[in-house]
Amino acid sequence: MALTHRSSNLLRPFTTAVFSSTPSLRRPFSSSADDTTTITIETSVPFTGHKCDPPSRSVETSPKELMTFFRDMAKMRRMEIAADSLYKAKLIRGFCHLYDGQEAVAVGMEAAITKKDCIITAYRDHCIYLGRGGTLLECFSELMGRQGGCSKGKGGSMHFYKKDSGFYGGHGIVGAQVPLGCGLAFAQKYSKDETVSFALYGDGAANQGQLFEALNMAALWDLPAILVCENNHYGMGTAEWRAAKSPAYYKRGDYVPGLKVDGMDALAVKQACKFAKEHALKNGPIILEMDTYRYHGHSMSDPGSTYRTRDEISGVRQERDPVERIRKLILSHELATEKELKDIEKEVRKEVDEAIAQAKESPMPDPSELFTNVYVKGYGVEAFGADRKEVRAVLP
Numbered sequence: 001m002a003l004t005h006r007s008s009n010l011l012r013p014f015t016t017a018v019f020s021s022t023p024s025l026r027r028p029f030s031s032s033a034d035d036t037t038t039i040t041i042e043t044s045v046p047f048t049g050h051k052c053d054p055p056s057r058s059v060e061t062s063p064k065e066l067m068t069f070f071r072d073m074a075k076m077r078r079m080e081i082a083a084d085s086l087y088k089a090k091l092i093r094g095f096c097h098l099y100d101g102q103e104a105v106a107v108g109m110e111a112a113i114t115k116k117d118c119i120i121t122a123y124r125d126h127c128i129y130l131g132r133g134g135t136l137l138e139c140f141s142e143l144m145g146r147q148g149g150c151s152k153g154k155g156g157s158m159h160f161y162k163k164d165s166g167f168y169g170g171h172g173i174v175g176a177q178v179p180l181g182c183g184l185a186f187a188q189k190y191s192k193d194e195t196v197s198f199a200l201y202g203d204g205a206a207n208q209g210q211l212f213e214a215l216n217m218a219a220l221w222d223l224p225a226i227l228v229c230e231n232n233h234y235g236m237g238t239a240e241w242r243a244a245k246s247p248a249y250y251k252r253g254d255y256v257p258g259l260k261v262d263g264m265d266a267l268a269v270k271q272a273c274k275f276a277k278e279h280a281l282k283n284g285p286i287i288l289e290m291d292t293y294r295y296h297g298h299s300m301s302d303p304g305s306t307y308r309t310r311d312e313i314s315g316v317r318q319e320r321d322p323v324e325r326i327r328k329l330i331l332s333h334e335l336a337t338e339k340e341l342k343d344i345e346k347e348v349r350k351e352v353d354e355a356i357a358q359a360k361e362s363p364m365p366d367p368s369e370l371f372t373n374v375y376v377k378g379y380g381v382e383a384f385g386a387d388r389k390e391v392r393a394v395l396p
């Protein structure tokens with residue numbers, strides 16, 4: 001049996017059903033005059049609901065939002081490609097899980113919520129951090145273990161945080177962030193501040209027991225918790241159908257409503273997250289299954305080509321790529337020319353290169369920092385830096 005069994009639905013072509021409420025006039029992206037004009041776009045595929053009536057496929061957007069989606073996703077894509085090179089050059093060490101392919105989830109979710117709403121995720125966290133308003137400089141500094149990083153260079157790739165805009169990490173234990181996310185939702189309900197928490201997890205994590213325990217409590221107490229299953233169809237090298245008896249993750253909450261969403265379509269993600277926020281504030285938890293795809297392997301040690309075919313990867317790139325989808329929408333609505341979009345990509349590339357150069361100037365954490373922000377103090381244990389020479393200290 002081929003390993004890609006049951007994955008043919010990964011290749012779903014873009015819809016051609018795109019319509020606008022305004023005449024398709026040429027609007028240069030640099031002009032802000034009609035940036036807020038309403039454009040109505042149909043999502044690529046309909047939403048599928050479980051114990052709820054799904055929202056409409058017609059999503060309202062604007063030239064400004066589409067241009068922002070394009071720029072933000074291009075920036076995320078470029079950041080991850082640059083991280084790949086930095087890893088290969090040994091400037092990033094340890095774990096590193098890249099998000100390219102899944103960008104529409106990060107930008108679509110942000111477009112539906114505020115920074116008072118909380119997000120918590122697993123280790124594939126770089127782009128979520130950027131979406132929360134983090135800078136490229138903080139990202140690259142953290143990735144390279146520098147003081148200028150969002151966790152002062154002590155967290156690395158898997159542990160990005162930004163509490164001032166409701167981002168609670170960056171977690172390495174599969175599934176463990178889901179109960180924490182429900183705890184955030186408990187605090188939000190307790191303080192009556194009308195905000196919600198998004199707890200992101202993968203299709204592999206969806207089989208974890210603690211997820212169901214947390215969901216039970218969230219449902220009992222009507223917590224404003226939105227569980228977002230980023231179904232990229234693989235947990236490390238294991239295809240979803242080999243790990244899950246039912247890979248219909250949006251239905252796996254049983255008594256909790258769910259929605260299946262095209263996670264490669266930023267506008268569908270926005271619509272679903274808006275719907276979920278309204279639902280969660282009124283009725284308690286809901287599950288969103290985002291049908292998405294990661295182009296890279298699971299982590300830097302996985303070439304990502306032994307358990308899936310190259311045709312599958314290039315097929316998704318050609319048919320469903322989230323950046324290309326927005327590019328096509330912008331071009332078909334004549335909001336910018338191909339050249340203008342290429343120029344944005346060039347600008348983004350420059351921003352990324354500059355951030356990397358600046359991050360390299362940031363010093364490594366001081367050895368005295370080895371023992372701060374940890375729960376348990378050492379017992380005279382010796383600690384070393386990555387190369388076992390540079391940083392060396394004895395835990396107090």
Ligand SMILES: Cc1ncc(C[n+]2csc(CCOP(=O)(O)OP(=O)(O)O)c2C)c(N)n1
Pocket residue numbers: 124172173174201202203204205206232234235236298
């Ligand atoms: C409790 C636990 N078990 C196993 C691992 C090893 N592990 C790390 S990632 C991963 C796969 C998770 O896949 P998925 O939830 O689909 O997320 P994705 O990597 O696809 O984003 C596993 C088994 C772990 N980190 N924690």
Ligand SMILES: [Mg+2]
Pocket residue numbers: 202203204230231232233234235236
């Ligand atoms: Mg997965």
